[in-house]
Structures are given as structure tokens and as C-alpha cells.
Amino acid sequence: xxxxxxxxxxxxxxxxxGKLVTGDESVLEAVxxxxxxxxxxxxxxxxxxxxxxxxxxxxxxxxxxxxxSRNELGxxxxxxxxxxxxVTDAGFAKLIGDRLxxxxx
Numbered sequence: 251x252x253x254x255x256x257x258x259x260x261x262x263x264x265x266x267x268g269k270l271v272t273g274d275e276s277v278l279e280a281v282x283x284x285x286x287x288x289x290x291x292x293x294x295x296x297x298x299x300x301x302x303x304x305x306x307x308x309x310x311x312x313x314x315x316x317x318x319s320r321n322e323l324g325x326x327x328x329x330x331x332x333x334x335x336x337v338t339d340a341g342f343a344k345l346i347g348d349r350l351x352x353x354x355x
Contacts, residue, residue, distance in 0.1 A: 253349060257317065258326035260346045261290070261335065265327035269339035272329070274299065277336040281306050286336035287343030288313045290350075292320040295333045303334055312336075313343070315350045 251259070264270040271280045280286035281303075289307050291300055293316055300316070307314040317323075320331035327335070337343045 254318070257346060257349050258322060260342065260349065261323070261326045261337075262328065264337050264339060264342040264346070267339065267342070269342050270327060270335055270337055272327070272332045272335045274302070274334060277303065277334045278306055280336045280338060281310050281312050284310070285338045286310075286312050287340050288315070288337040288347050290315050290317050290323065290335050290337075290346075292316075292318060292323050292331075292333045294319050299333060313347055315347075317350060 261270065271277055277286065277289060281289065289303060289312055291303050304314055320333050323335060324331040337346060
């Protein structure tokens with residue numbers, strides 16, 4: 251299994267465990283409330299969406315990764331395309347973050 255597939259597989263597991271939030275507003279709310287432990291934005295997200303999410307993650311010090319296409323992200327959790335998602339479980343966030351190698355480290 252490639253590294254990319256492992257990341258998508260872990261996102262799917264987080265979704266099934268109920269530890270994943272998707273959609274702009276839900277993700278922003280999770281970041282604001284401190285629930286979000288890690289945020290993933292699709293590489294093909296609009297500049298506006300990327301900036302809005304990046305600014306919020308930066309302010310609340312939530313790790314942010316730009317990874318995969320909206321179709322890949324949606325497919326990984328068994329949904330139609332998804333542009334942004336937040337992992338709300340520290341364990342899953344660490345697992346996925348370690349695979350994505352945060353640029354902050």
C-alpha cells in the first residue's frame with residue numbers, strides 16, 4: 251500500500267469512527283471550538299477556501315495539510331467530492347499527520 255493510500259485509508263477509518271468533520275462551515279466550527287486536531291484541504295480547492303481555512307488553522311494553531319484532490323478525499327471516506335475535512339481525534343490526527351509530515355516540524 252502506498253503512502254498516499256495509507257493516508258486515504260486512515261481518513262476512511264476516522265470517518266467510520268465518527269472522528270471526521272467535512273465541509274467548510276463544519277470544519278471552521280471544529281477549528282474554532284478546539285475539536286479539530288488536524289485539517290486537510292484538497293489541492294484543487296479554491297484559493298478563497300484555502301486562505302479562509304489556512305487563516306483559521308493558523309490562528310488556532312491547528313496543523314493544516316494540502317493533500318489529494320477533492321475526488322480522492324471524498325472517495326477515501328465514501329462520499330462525493332470533499333474539499334476540506336477535519337480530524338477530531340488526537341490519535342487519528344497523529345497517525346495521519348505523521349504520514350503527511352507536517353511542514354511545521
